[in-house]
Amino acid sequence: MHFVQPSRTTTHLTFVGGGTLACAILDGLSEQAASTALRPSQRTDYSVSITVRRQECIEQISKRYPGAYVTDNNDDEKLWLFDHAPAVHIILICTKPHSTSDVCERIRLAHDKSCPPCQNLPVVVTMCPGITISKLETWLRLGKNQNSFTVVRTMPNTPVSIRQGATAFFTSEHATDEEVESVVALFRVFSPCVERLLEENLLDVAAAVSGSGPAYIFQLYKCLVAAGVECGLPEGLARALVTQTGVGSSLLANNQAEVPLQKMIRDVCVPGGSTEKGMKSLEDAGFQAAVANAVSRSLEANRAMG
Numbered sequence: 001m002h003f004v005q006p007s008r009t010t011t012h013l014t015f016v017g018g019g020t021l022a023c024a025i026l027d028g029l030s031e032q033a034a035s036t037a038l039r040p041s042q043r044t045d046y047s048v049s050i051t052v053r054r055q056e057c058i059e060q061i062s063k064r065y066p067g068a069y070v071t072d073n074n075d076d077e078k079l080w081l082f083d084h085a086p087a088v089h090i091i092l093i094c095t096k097p098h099s100t101s102d103v104c105e106r107i108r109l110a111h112d113k114s115c116p117p118c119q120n121l122p123v124v125v126t127m128c129p130g131i132t133i134s135k136l137e138t139w140l141r142l143g144k145n146q147n148s149f150t151v152v153r154t155m156p157n158t159p160v161s162i163r164q165g166a167t168a169f170f171t172s173e174h175a176t177d178e179e180v181e182s183v184v185a186l187f188r189v190f191s192p193c194v195e196r197l198l199e200e201n202l203l204d205v206a207a208a209v210s211g212s213g214p215a216y217i218f219q220l221y222k223c224l225v226a227a228g229v230e231c232g233l234p235e236g237l238a239r240a241l242v243t244q245t246g247v248g249s250s251l252l253a254n255n256q257a258e259v260p261l262q263k264m265i266r267d268v269c270v271p272g273g274s275t276e277k278g279m280k281s282l283e284d285a286g287f288q289a290a291v292a293n294a295v296s297r298s299l300e301a302n303r304a305m306g
């Protein structure tokens with residue numbers, strides 16, 4: 001699928017960094033554009049620029065996302081100046097946290113130097129844990145008497161690539177409703193769940209739970225497949241049974257949000273039956289404490305990134 005060219009009616013997206021999460025989001029956006037299930041009026045047109053760090057990535061990313069403008073130079077004027085300024089410009093910082101201050105500096109300088117005052121400032125979206133809105137606003141502060149960028153911190157996860165992501169977000173105080181809505185509309189394309197947080201420190205908790213969550217869930221799948229194979233199931237068959245069990249269980253829990261998870265567990269555990277025995281064994285091995293510790297270790301690391 002081709003991304004469109006920037007125009008006064010498009011939302012323009014600039015991805016800084018073309019790694020795992022950026023590509024997962026771009027895949028989700030591409031999937032929407034290719035979806036025949038959606039009427040044209042249900043789709044949003046996005047024009048896209050992507051910056052990468054290594055020359056060899058330019059060709060690879062350009063091939064994967066036709067129509068996107070790809071460069072290895074964050075100072076490239078084409079990233080920040082448009083013949084036809086888009087209706088909304090959203091910059092998504094998709095680098096590792098330690099590169100964020102440098103990237104913000106490049107964005108600030110580019111807008112300080114070259115952007116005409118009539119061009120609306122972009123909304124800056126981050127997805128890294130630890131780095132607060134206040135820090136981001138300091139790094140992005142423009143010269144005297146100029147407006148400052150609106151910053152939205154988000155925490156998506158890799159299922160965005162198949163438009164099944166879960167995203168938490170927190171916005172800077174002066175974000176307008178229109179700015180927030182444009183970011184929410186973008187994330188809704190690839191995240192059925194987009195939740196606004198009322199306290200900024202909860203974003204790092206969301207990172208530890210749903211940002212890292214796919215890894216924990218895949219680990220459980222891996223353990224279940226290995227146990228099945230150990231007991232004689234062919235690996236492909238074990239994987240098919242386990243992953244569909246995950247899909248079905250997630251849909252069930254999602255479709256019946258009012259039913260407590262404990263009740264769903266009870267529904268599978270016939271008293272005195274085999275599942276109950278399996279669950280007791282998990283409990284005896286400290287399953288709940290192990291999960292709580294994993295989240296707490298991850299949270300500690302997220303907070304240390306600031």
Ligand SMILES: NC(=O)c1ccc[n+]([C@@H]2O[C@H](COP(=O)([O-])OP(=O)(O)OC[C@H]3O[C@@H](n4cnc5c(N)ncnc54)[C@H](OP(=O)(O)O)[C@@H]3O)[C@@H](O)[C@H]2O)c1
Pocket residue numbers: 016017018019020021022051052053054074094095096097099102103127128129155156157158211212
């Ligand atoms: N992956 C996840 O599941 C996930 C989930 C939630 C949040 N996040 C957050 O999302 C962010 C990105 O994570 P990721 O997993 O996508 O990392 P990643 O795969 O390492 O991607 C980062 C990309 O940024 C590029 N880069 C670094 N500095 C740059 C610069 N100055 N200009 C342009 N590109 C630059 C890197 O290029 P090189 O390859 O040349 O180094 C790399 O391709 C992190 O803050 C992470 O915490 C990730």
